Amino acid sequence: xxxxxxxxxxxxxxxxxxxxxxxxxxxxxxxxxxxxxxxxxxxxxxxxxxxxxxxxxxxxxxxxxxxxxxxxxxxxxxxxxxxxxxxxxxxxxxxxxxxxxxxxxxxxxxxxxxxxxxxxxxxxxxxxxxxxxxxxxxxxxxxxxxxxxxxxxxxxxxxxxxxxxxxxxxxxxxxxxxxxxxxxxxxxxxxxxxxxxxxxxxxxxxxxxxxxxxxxxxxxxxxxxxxxxxxxxxxxxxxxxxxxxxxxxxxxxxxxxxxxxxxxxxxxxxxxxxxxxxxxxxxxxxxxxxxxxxxxxxxxxxxxxxxxxxxxxxxxxxxxxxxxxxxxxxxxxxxxxxxxxxxxxxxxxxxxxxxxxxxxxxxxxxxxxxxxxxxxxxxxxxxxxxxxxxx
Numbered sequence: 001x002x003x004x005x006x007x008x009x010x011x012x013x014x015x016x017x018x019x020x021x022x023x024x025x026x027x028x029x030x031x032x033x034x035x036x037x038x039x040x041x042x043x044x045x046x047x048x049x050x051x052x053x054x055x056x057x058x059x060x061x062x063x064x065x066x067x068x069x070x071x072x073x074x075x076x077x078x079x080x081x082x083x084x085x086x087x088x089x090x091x092x093x094x095x096x097x098x099x100x101x102x103x104x105x106x107x108x109x110x111x112x113x114x115x116x117x118x119x120x121x122x123x124x125x126x127x128x129x130x131x132x133x134x135x136x137x138x139x140x141x142x143x144x145x146x147x148x149x150x151x152x153x154x155x156x157x158x159x160x161x162x163x164x165x166x167x168x169x170x171x172x173x174x175x176x177x178x179x180x181x182x183x184x185x186x187x188x189x190x191x192x193x194x195x196x197x198x199x200x201x202x203x204x205x206x207x208x209x210x211x212x213x214x215x216x217x218x219x220x221x222x223x224x225x226x227x228x229x230x231x232x233x234x235x236x237x238x239x240x241x242x243x244x245x246x247x248x249x250x251x252x253x254x255x256x257x258x259x260x261x262x263x264x265x266x267x268x269x270x271x272x273x274x275x276x277x278x279x280x281x282x283x284x285x286x287x288x289x290x291x292x293x294x295x296x297x298x299x300x301x302x303x304x305x306x307x308x309x310x311x312x313x314x315x316x317x318x319x320x321x322x323x324x325x326x327x328x329x330x331x332x333x334x335x336x337x338x339x340x341x342x343x344x345x346x347x348x349x350x351x352x353x354x355x356x357x358x359x360x361x362x363x364x365x366x367x368x369x370x371x372x373x374x375x376x377x378x379x380x381x382x383x384x385x386x387x388x389x390x391x
Contacts, residue, residue: 107126219233
């Protein structure tokens with residue numbers, strides 16, 4: 001835990017003597033300092049709760065058996081609480097900062113006592129046996145509870161978790177609150193990668209996007225698809241899959257055991273070599289993003305498989321067969337061989353696997369359909385390896 005404290009002076013007044021009688025009076029109940037506020041025509045209060053209190057203070061009431069009226073929030077999503085638990089453990093055990101968002105709960109205001117102290121400051125007294133019903137955060141609560149009750153209790157035992165408590169007795173309004181708070185748009189994968197921790201494949205990908213000329217200034221770092229009007233060709237999510245493939249032949253491998261700088265140096269050098277030698281990518285590679293035209297980007301994306309995500313998957317998997325685990329480097333001569341392949345969409349290497357011909361295309365000038373399924377990628381890679389004499 002951090003030992004940082006707010007700066008104090010000798011003249012700073014303390015509230016401890018004033019508050020102590022209240023805590024003494026309610027010592028058999030749960031008592032928390034709070035901040036009162038109003039929002040959406042309702043009274044709310046913000047409290048901070050020690051981790052040990054959460055398992056007995058909060059309860060989830062998820063819907064079940066295809067009956068949305070059986071609970072106050074959605075049915076539990078299998079595995080989500082475990083993901084949150086792993087996130088906390090991974091960082092907390094290494095001393096890395098971590099954060100969980102504020103939980104939201106509701107309670108019938110008649111079941112608790114709020115002692116107003118002025119200026120919105122209050123004490124919230126929750127009698128024993130009274131539960132706060134979770135409106136938003138059931139999976140976070142489950143993860144925290146599992147950690148507290150299990151062998152890793154000490155890892156988060158000294159942490160506090162904020163709860164926004166809605167003073168609401170109407171069951172239907174509680175359900176509406178959950179629906180309203182669920183309107184937030186899911187973050188695009190590229191944006192999540194852009195803000196990801198600089199380790200494993202996320203760290204390597206950030207280096208690759210910045211230092212490989214084919215990607216620099218030509219990669220969408222926020223949205224899920226590249227905007228042609230912005231002359232963007234790739235997204236972070238396209239590239240991160242290729243990065244994982246290059247080292248492990250698995251597009252989903254997190255590469256947690258790889259040294260970011262060493263792996264990045266090796267892959268950046270290799271990709272710059274490949275894109276500069278490949279006749280299908282050389283012009284895009286050598287031209288700064290601002291000097292490309294929309295027509296050039298459109299033509300590249302339409303005619304070269306390396307202009308779409310499946311092409312990068314294939315490239316990453318082929319680079320994997322040039323990677324030497326002992327020297328942690330890619331074989332330069334084999335990379336040159338890959339660069340000599342015909343990467344155009346009309347190449348026999350990709351025909352009937354990742355590139356399909358639409359017998360009745362809407363646009364006869366664009367008869368190609370792209371298959372992104374793993375079996376098609378596997379066939380394409382094996383055909384390329386056969387052509388290279390690597391099978």
